[in-house]
Every structure is written in structure tokens, then in C-alpha cells.
Amino acid sequence: MGPERYLMGLFKDEDQVVAAVNELKASTYTFHRVNSPFPSHKIMDALNLKKSMVGWFTLAGGIIGLVGGFCLAIFTAVQWNMIVSGKPIVAIIPFVIVGFEATILCAVFGNILGLVTQTRLPNYKLMQHYDPRCSGEHFGILASCETGQEDGLNEFFRQKGGEVRVFD
């Protein structure tokens, strides 16, 4: 068995992509990914993807921010124990603002952390099997096969109405 060969089928129509992906998955070729210029719902649905985990990072960040914001405000207030404007030392209502802003800030940090870890960015290796037309008007389906089978895969993409790029 020789090394794997990577081919990308490039399509302009989402419906063609959906049809090609469905057949590719049922074939002996290995389906890797679809590159698209925008998040296509048709393609996403056809791939039957699981829900992203990013939300859990966002939630964790939000909880940390909420607790952290209140703790910071309370900690700083009790350092001096000085009554200001007749309010209690630990004045919950004004501290809600600190807690709220910290919740949003840390939830956003969590969201970013989730995005970075889940999408694995920055990652310049992904550009190895990538065609620049995929950020323009084309949808690219990346698939691989064993050496010697590339003609079949090439023909498969062409039959589905796409252009083909063969990677070295």
C-alpha cells in the first residue's frame, strides 16, 4: 500500500457539494473536510455535525467572572472597612455592576478560549491541502485515497460537476 494521495473537488453549487459528500462517505475514499467561503447550512446539515463545545467554555468563563467580580469588589471593600455614602461595607447592589461586567468579560474570554482550542487556531498546517478559491466562490471537498486510486477519485469529483485539484 502506497502513501495517501489528497485531492480536492471544487464546486460552485452547494447542492452539488451535498450530493458529493453523501456519496463520498459511502465510498471507499476517505472524506476529510469541506472548505467553504461562508458557513453553509445545507452543507452543515449534510455533514450531520455535533453541537460545538464552545458554549461550555463561555459558560465556565461567565461563572468565573461572576464569582471573581463579586469577590474582587468585596475583597477591596473589606480591606478598609470604611463606610462610604452610608452604604454597607459589602454593598451588594453596587457590586452587581462589577459582577455583571466581569461576567461578560470573562465569558468572552472563555468564548475566545473555546474558539481557539476547538478550531485549533492558529494553525498554518491546515493550509497544506487547501485551495485559495475556497475563500472566494468555491466549496472544496478534500478527500484522500491510496496511491493508484487517484484517477477514480478524480473521475468521481468530475462526475459530480466539480473541478479537481490534486495535491503533491
Place this chain on the structure above:
Amino acid sequence: MSQLTYASIDQTILNTLTPPKKYYWVIVFLLFAGALIGAACWTYQIFVGIGVGGQNNPVGWGTYLINFVFWVGIAHSGTLISAILHLFRAGWRNPIARAAETMTVFAVCIAGLFPFIHLGRVWQVYYMIPLPNQRLLWPNFLSPLMFDVIAISTYLTVSSLFWYTGLLPDLAAVRDRSAGTRYKIFKILSLGWTGAHEQWRHYSRGYLFFAALATPLVISVHSVVSWDFALAITPGWHTTIFAPYFVAGAIHSGLAMVLTLMIPLRKLFKYEQIITGEVLENVAKTIVFTGLIVGFAYATEYFIAWYSHNAVEMEQFRWRALGDYRWGFYFMVGCNTLIPLLFLFKKVRTTIATLFIISLIVNFGMWWERFVIIVGGVAHGFAPHAWGLYAPTYIEYGIMLGAFCLFFFLFVLFAKHLPSVSMTEMKEVVEKGAESHGA
């Protein structure tokens, strides 16, 4: 938008990134010179002292705080358009979302400078940062000014991250059509984005959460700014309607600035197919709505002053309409509430010239609204013997000029070096249009 294709979107937007002509650099230079005038005035103030400004008893809050509130207000519509309208799935926001978000980021940066300028001894700003220090001093989180520090810094951080996240797929699109040094720069900036389905899966979810978090944040930020005033007992400031009043006013001024920026951008970059007349018309309709809200707030303030039978409040509002700064009040009511009502006429809101002129008028009026509230409150307080007037000095005018020039300088640089319309979101509009057409 029916004539748009993925290719024509790319071509139109990427054409704006071609090397600029000489007149572009002349404009950049003039704006930079204006920003330098502002920087020179601030430097002069730092060396000589805050007394070079016109603020004095009883008016301790002058143009620095007026401009602070004005620029925070301008910043708000960016998040309204990018986050709130995104959640409502309003497709017309897509062509203007990028520029509005960018406007937000720059406006918050400019706004954030003014408390530093107003501080006088700017080097002591570290007292506001909750970090352990050798004096064992901590910020007082009961103070609305500290609320502001937290809210504005959170808003700047979140809006910048939101902006960059939204820009990521477009940075990759520019990278894919570049060569040489430009390719290398955009390769780094785009973080290796390829639009793989796994990336989109997480990105779409993350972007939705961004929008969901930015929405309450934007409302909280201008509410917090309003509490800088409302939590004081100063007549004209101490009122519970300030938070919604300020939020509506902020969106009002921000939408007007969107028109002010978008109309020349549309003409210069030949964006007529992308930023259609319908998009501008929808902004105008929203301005009518926000203008009516601020008009209602102006009327409510008068009603409450009369209904309370509080002599100090009644005097404050009598003086507002008939006193020394009455012109500011007339500008505020006329420019923010009455003139935008002209948008009720289809002819007015579909004519580019009138849209542009009214957007400038609203910007002017919103600046005066902040003048009337901020200066008017402290100038005419409780004790008649402590009443006084205020006029800005040349140093303040210089700093104000610098702020406006810096904002436009940054925006002009952005417009020619980064995609000023989101290619990704425009392609989504085309896709949805095709779907609905097919259905």
C-alpha cells in the same frame, strides 16, 4: 441584492484594497496633522496644568466629559448593528456591520482617552486599576466612576475581540488573493483560517455567543455612563430615566454616524450594489424610532420636574429652555427629535443628500444634548450664589479637533487596508436570497 454573486462581492470589496491614489495620502496626512494638534494641546495641558481648560467652579465637567459621552454614544450603534440585529436576523445589517463595528472600536478608543485627559495628572491613572500596590490602596467599587472604568474597558475589550473574530474569514480571503509581503502579513493575521467545516461549526456558535454577550453589555455600558450623572444629586442629573434615555440617545447618534461614514464610503468605493438604498433607508427608519425615544425622554424630564413640584428641579428646567444655554437646548430638541422626523417622508429618506445632511445634523444635536445635560446640571445647581457659566478654551477646542481627526484618520486607514464590508456575511445574504427565491 439579487444581481450580486460571490465573485462580484469579492471583486467589489477587494478592489477597495488596491494601492491608494495621492489624494488619499493627502487626506491621511491632514487628519494626522489634526490629531497631532490635539496631542500637542494635551501635552501642553499636562505640563501647565488642568487650569488651561475652561472647567472651574461650579462647572467642573466640560468638553472632556461631553466628548467622552459623545464618543461612547457613537460606539453604541456598532454593537447594535453587529450584535442585536444579528440576533434578530435582520439581513439588511450585513453590508454595514463591519464598518459599524470598526467605528465602535475606534470610537471607544477615542472615548477612553477623555477621562485620561480630564484627569489632569494622567500619570496617576493606576489608582483606578485594582492591582496590589505598595500603598495598600484599592479602588472604591461603590463609585459610579469606577463602574465606568470597568464598563468601558470591558466594552473596548469585547468589541475589539468581536471585531477581530468577525474579520477572520475575510482576512483569509484577502490572504488568498495576495502575494509577497501582503500575503505574509495576512497569513499571520488570519491565523491559518481555511473555512473548514469544523472551523465553521465552532465559529458560528462562538459568534452567536459573542452577539448574545455583547447585547446586554452595550445596554449596560451606556446605562453605567448615565449613572455617572444620575447617581449624583445634581438637579437635572438625578433621575431614574437616565439609563434608557442615554442608551436610546447613544444608538441615535451612532446610527447617524453610520450614515455619515457609509454614504461617502459607498460613493468612493462604488458599493451601491452592496450598500443599497434600502439599507440606508432602514437606518433612517431606525433613526426616526430612536429620535422619538429621546424626544419622549426630553418631554418626560420636563413632566417630572413640573409634577415633582421641586423648586430646584423646576428652576433647572426653566433655565434649560430660557437661560444662558437655551440655544444648546433648541439644537438638542430640533436636531435630535424634530428634524429626523423628516425621514417619515419617503422622498427624504431615499435621497442620499438629505440622508447625509440629516445625519450630520443629528450628530451636531447629540453633541449639544451632552452639553446641555453635563454643563447645564452643574452650572445651575442648588444654591443661586454658586451658579456660574462655562466656555471651552482653545486648548479644549484643540483636543476636540484632535479627537475627531484621530477618529477619521483611523477609519480612513481601515477603509483602504482591510475589507470594509464583510465578504462572508454578504455571501450569506446572497445564499439566503437564493434559498428564499427557490422556495
